[in-house]
Amino acid sequence: MRILIMCDMEGVSGIVTWDQVGGGKAGYAEGRLLYTAEVNAAVRGAARAGATEIIVIDGHNAGGDWRYNSLLKDMLDPACEYVAHHSWTHYREPLEQGADACLLVGYHARNHTPDGVLNHTIAPYQCSNLWFNDELVGEIGVNAALCGHYGCPVLLMTGDVAACREATELLGDGLTTVAVKRGLSKFSARQIAPQRARKMIEEAAYQTLADLSAVAPYVPASPVTITVEFGNRDAALRYTPGENVELDKPAGKMYSRADDWLTAWDQIWPW
Numbered sequence: 001m002r003i004l005i006m007c008d009m010e011g012v013s014g015i016v017t018w019d020q021v022g023g024g025k026a027g028y029a030e031g032r033l034l035y036t037a038e039v040n041a042a043v044r045g046a047a048r049a050g051a052t053e054i055i056v057i058d059g060h061n062a063g064g065d066w067r068y069n070s071l072l073k074d075m076l077d078p079a080c081e082y083v084a085h086h087s088w089t090h091y092r093e094p095l096e097q098g099a100d101a102c103l104l105v106g107y108h109a110r111n112h113t114p115d116g117v118l119n120h121t122i123a124p125y126q127c128s129n130l131w132f133n134d135e136l137v138g139e140i141g142v143n144a145a146l147c148g149h150y151g152c153p154v155l156l157m158t159g160d161v162a163a164c165r166e167a168t169e170l171l172g173d174g175l176t177t178v179a180v181k182r183g184l185s186k187f188s189a190r191q192i193a194p195q196r197a198r199k200m201i202e203e204a205a206y207q208t209l210a211d212l213s214a215v216a217p218y219v220p221a222s223p224v225t226i227t228v229e230f231g232n233r234d235a236a237l238r239y240t241p242g243e244n245v246e247l248d249k250p251a252g253k254m255y256s257r258a259d260d261w262l263t264a265w266d267q268i269w270p271w
């Protein structure tokens with residue numbers, strides 16, 4: 001059983017500020033520790049469930065040389081292999097080989113979610129809103145669509161209450177979720193103590209892998225239009241659209257069209 005664990009920092013218990021997720025910031029050391037420990041919990045659960053190959057992919061952009069490179073390597077559970085410092089959504093080898101399931105750990109709600117701790121979609125200047133066809137999505141949707149393109153379901157989502165709600169709305173009630181905190185604002189939360197949150201994540205990862213068909217792979221209907229509303233005007237004005245991408249400068253939006261989601265995504269990302 002080959003399992004992917006795609007992870008992000010903002011949805012981890014104990015993390016509520018940008019300082020904790022930004023490379024080189026004072027809070028970053030604490031954030032990395034909390035992050036790595038939650039990822040380990042999912043690794044333990046997957047290993048207990050019988051996973052023979054567990055690949056952790058760091059999906060958090062902490063800036064600079066910390067881009068997708070925030071895990072504390074020496075702390076990582078020996079049962080996993082991990083991918084660091086590789087551009088988000090571009091490491092696809094296990095999906096091409098056939099992955100049985102993906103677990104999303106530490107995710108956050110899409111931009112403008114009032115109770116979403118550290119809510120955003122990609123980066124504030126790049127993206128205000130993102131749609132796959134008519135569906136408003138965030139980074140959870142991007143990861144799910146990437147996996148779905150290869151027939152791989154997302155079975156577990158951990159993060160705050162808002163991220164879990166967003167993921168369930170997108171992927172259905174078969175999704176297992178673990179809410180480790182409830183946002184009181186963008187920068188505060190009532191939280192489950194990290195050590196208990198990790199136990200919950202481990203148990204959920206273990207349980208959810210008993211039924212690999214609980215969630216259907218997420219595949220936006222063909223033909224696919226990905227719509228990006230730029231985060232600011234300058235970003236839209238600077239952008240040069242490629243083939244099959246339409247730029248609407250007055251609206252500050254671009255539309256990428258293709259028969260399948262991955263082609264549409266690769267036409268624009270990174271922008």
Ligand SMILES: [Zn+2]
Pocket residue numbers: 008009010059060061
């Ligand atoms: Zn992140």
